[in-house]
Amino acid sequence: MKVTKESIIGDILDFDRGTAQFFFEIGMHCLGCPASRGESIEEACAVHGTDADALVEKINAYLADQ
Numbered sequence: 001m002k003v004t005k006e007s008i009i010g011d012i013l014d015f016d017r018g019t020a021q022f023f024f025e026i027g028m029h030c031l032g033c034p035a036s037r038g039e040s041i042e043e044a045c046a047v048h049g050t051d052a053d054a055l056v057e058k059i060n061a062y063l064a065d066q
Contacts, residue, residue, distance in 0.1 A: 026048050
């Protein structure tokens with residue numbers, strides 16, 4: 001899976017639950033919420049005031065090592 005800013009959080013979590021750690025790091029502790037699972041990374045980062053590009057990079061690096 002190649003993650004982009006447009007990737008849906010729920011799809012990423014379904015692909016690999018280990019990615020949850022990166023969402024927790026930016027303050028997204030509501031990953032079970034239907035709204036957050038349907039958001040894109042870009043939307044979530046805008047709400048949480050974090051860098052979407054940096055999050056995408058971390059997740060893709062993690063997935064590449066799996």
